[in-house]
Amino acid sequence: MKLKGAQIFFECLKREGVEVIFGFPGGSVLDIYHEMPNHDIRHILVRHEQGAAHMADGYARSTGRVGVCLVTSGPGATNTVTGVATAYMDSVPMVVFTGQVPTALIGDDAFQEVDIIGITRPCTKHSYLVRDVNDMPRVIKEAFYLARTGRPGPVVVDLPKDVIQAQTDFRYPRRVDLPGYKPTLEAHSGQIKRAYQLIKKARTPVIFTGGGVVLSESSEELVRLAETLKAPVTSTLMGLGSFPAVVPDSSGNMDLHPLWLGMLGMHGTYRANMAISHSDLLLAVGVRFDDRVTGKISGFAPKAKIIHIDIDPTSISKNIEVDVPIVGDCKNALRKLIEAAEAEPIEGLDALRAPWIEQIRQWKETYPLAYKQNSEIIKPQYVIDKIYEVCRGDAIITTEVGQNQMWTAQYFHFSRPRTLLTSGGLGTMGYGLPAAIGAQVAHPDRLVVDIAGDGSIQMNIQEVITAVCNCLPVKVAILNNHYLGMVRQWQELFYDKNYCGTCLDASPDFVKLADAYGAVGLRASKPEEVEPVIREAFSIKRPVLMDFVVSPEEGVYPIVPAGKSISEMLLV
Amino acid sequence: MEIRTKDRHTIGILVQNVPGVLARVVGLFSGRGYNIETVTAAETHEPGLTRITLVTTGDERVLSQIVKQLNKLVNVIKVYDFSETEFVDREMALIKVRAEQQTRAEVLRIVDIFRAKVVDVSPHFYTLEVTGNESKISAILELLGQIGIVEVARTGKAALARSKKH
Numbered sequence A: 001m002k003l004k005g006a007q008i009f010f011e012c013l014k015r016e017g018v019e020v021i022f023g024f025p026g027g028s029v030l031d032i033y034h035e036m037p038n039h040d041i042r043h044i045l046v047r048h049e050q051g052a053a054h055m056a057d058g059y060a061r062s063t064g065r066v067g068v069c070l071v072t073s074g075p076g077a078t079n080t081v082t083g084v085a086t087a088y089m090d091s092v093p094m095v096v097f098t099g100q101v102p103t104a105l106i107g108d109d110a111f112q113e114v115d116i117i118g119i120t121r122p123c124t125k126h127s128y129l130v131r132d133v134n135d136m137p138r139v140i141k142e143a144f145y146l147a148r149t150g151r152p153g154p155v156v157v158d159l160p161k162d163v164i165q166a167q168t169d170f171r172y173p174r175r176v177d178l179p180g181y182k183p184t185l186e187a188h189s190g191q192i193k194r195a196y197q198l199i200k201k202a203r204t205p206v207i208f209t210g211g212g213v214v215l216s217e218s219s220e221e222l223v224r225l226a227e228t229l230k231a232p233v234t235s236t237l238m239g240l241g242s243f244p245a246v247v248p249d250s251s252g253n254m255d256l257h258p259l260w261l262g263m264l265g266m267h268g269t270y271r272a273n274m275a276i277s278h279s280d281l282l283l284a285v286g287v288r289f290d291d292r293v294t295g296k297i298s299g300f301a302p303k304a305k306i307i308h309i310d311i312d313p314t315s316i317s318k319n320i321e322v323d324v325p326i327v328g329d330c331k332n333a334l335r336k337l338i339e340a341a342e343a344e345p346i347e348g349l350d351a352l353r354a355p356w357i358e359q360i361r362q363w364k365e366t367y368p369l370a371y372k373q374n375s376e377i378i379k380p381q382y383v384i385d386k387i388y389e390v391c392r393g394d395a396i397i398t399t400e401v402g403q404n405q406m407w408t409a410q411y412f413h414f415s416r417p418r419t420l421l422t423s424g425g426l427g428t429m430g431y432g433l434p435a436a437i438g439a440q441v442a443h444p445d446r447l448v449v450d451i452a453g454d455g456s457i458q459m460n461i462q463e464v465i466t467a468v469c470n471c472l473p474v475k476v477a478i479l480n481n482h483y484l485g486m487v488r489q490w491q492e493l494f495y496d497k498n499y500c501g502t503c504l505d506a507s508p509d510f511v512k513l514a515d516a517y518g519a520v521g522l523r524a525s526k527p528e529e530v531e532p533v534i535r536e537a538f539s540i541k542r543p544v545l546m547d548f549v550v551s552p553e554e555g556v557y558p559i560v561p562a563g564k565s566i567s568e569m570l571l572v
Numbered sequence B: 001m002e003i004r005t006k007d008r009h010t011i012g013i014l015v016q017n018v019p020g021v022l023a024r025v026v027g028l029f030s031g032r033g034y035n036i037e038t039v040t041a042a043e044t045h046e047p048g049l050t051r052i053t054l055v056t057t058g059d060e061r062v063l064s065q066i067v068k069q070l071n072k073l074v075n076v077i078k079v080y081d082f083s084e085t086e087f088v089d090r091e092m093a094l095i096k097v098r099a100e101q102q103t104r105a106e107v108l109r110i111v112d113i114f115r116a117k118v119v120d121v122s123p124h125f126y127t128l129e130v131t132g133n134e135s136k137i138s139a140i141l142e143l144l145g146q147i148g149i150v151e152v153a154r155t156g157k158a159a160l161a162r163s164k165k166h
């Protein structure tokens, strides 16, 4: 039977198990929208295509499945670019379908024509312009396959209008044939052996994890290896949650995991950065040695031999030379290391490790993360503490970018993977709210909270209405410091307190704004109001904007100034 | 700027011949700040496969990133770093040279020495075809330059490894 391209589109999506599309219509995708009611796929109508891309991203990060969005040609397509780049930097599996002008008009500067394949080439894992309806099934199959396998990433599929109108016999290919795409999953046994020989000799080892551990679903293996080796663990922003920050102690109270160092890097904990600086062996798993993590390269883990596991060979020895590179899936490599460790246990491990664990405990006590909450003005960190306390850590948290993001990373004790969704690589303000909506679509019964800044939230505030009309009860906690706080902090520390362009003295009344959108608005201006506001918000089954009027000039500490070694932290 | 020859590398890239593949390869170089000195691309004897030969500069670390980044492109099937193997390379140049009464003989002598060919003749110009490795092409250009070159079109380098099939 012959099907139209628009029908084939839905048949393919069904076969890929797609349950939801985040989209926004326009002329070149009208045939797909015309066909949509005949199919059992949910469509979330956004208010800006950037929102669609971040929602697909939040859906993907919170589930591990491929997020899908659908937009029209021209401005619809360009509006997704920030979302595509955000997903690319953080390796998020996503397929973005963009409309395109009819093939006969391509290149003529037709109405709403844009070369979206050209524009997104550097920020996609791959992309396709479909010129023939007969190619559609193969292309869509490949797009989903590429998005979710190997190092995941976004794929753009550009669909000209005549292609989705054309008819053909539909057959979905059973497998993909991509001769140039063969990700290495299996870690090389010889390299594992070499790695374990180094690990055995180490006195002050540190396991350093990143987003790769989340993507490869290898939390369990990570915990097992860390506990087997009694090696402390630190993580990048992207890896938070894959190692449990807190565990129940002997009397059942939640306490920091004794091997947990917290996040490292520019706003890392004192103990994490000191541990890296004194480590004699670094086991880096699913990380890419971003400059926000390493600080000055020559000052990063200067005494350590480095073992680096990553599925992407380009991440290895890109920024930092490593001693034992291991290309492969983190899960596979970690399992093999566990096998090696169990087959050949380290003798006298407790005694060997005791001084190192003790040293770390001392660092932790000397400079713990801390702030002072007085009775007058709300400290932003206090809000995060209270959110953590009220939900007992059981929530999916998204963030915006800036101080709000760093305080969340520092004060919320993430203990499960896929519970922190944050734009790490690109640092996209405006990510948090739509990402929260995407996560809420995937997890209708979970508490989803966007911890936001007063600046960032306004970058995609229009999506509040998307949450309202789709009954998605996301919670937004705005840490309202009346500043682009993170930038203000840099001006304070490194630009002579010249606060040019960072004061947000005029912001909307977020409570009234929530009301105008048909959401609920709540405000806390005094410390004692914080907890009641959070409790109330969490008990409402609708979207809620909480406006926390916080201390305007609070800084994120520790901070490693740009260009310094991570051991050179400013502590207050 | 003079580039040490050890920092110049010839890379062979076997790609699927699909629309946009050259843009992906070249875009990778410009986007990541790598240098391209020459690039050639044409279909191979195997249908659907194109071979790109590219000359780039960079130290060992840059070169290893280039090879890895190229391999990461979905349409790239194989990447050969010829710095690691023996290889043969050739390039072809078309050279339009001034050939007046007094210089014609000299031009033809040079053609003979370099085993070049005269492929077009007009009242004042000869167009020559010469094939060889880079130093041969440079040498003939140097000599003809003294007589008067009008225009040059060079193909850039094409390369194959000497031994086993790549």
Ligand SMILES: Cc1ncc(C[n+]2csc(CCOP(=O)(O)OP(=O)(O)O)c2C)c(N)n1
Binding pocket: A400, A401, A402, A403, A404, A405, A427, A428, A429, A430, A452, A453, A454, A455, A456, A457, A479, A481, A483, A484, A485, A486, A487
């Ligand atoms: C789209 C975008 N534009 C600019 C920046 C640069 N930037 C980084 S943090 C920041 C301030 C964010 O302000 P706010 O959301 O109020 O967060 P705060 O730091 O005050 O918590 C800015 C402007 C960015 N990250 N993203």
Ligand SMILES: [Mg+2]
Binding pocket: A453, A454, A455, A479, A480, A481, A482, A483, A484, A485
């Ligand atoms: Mg702010």
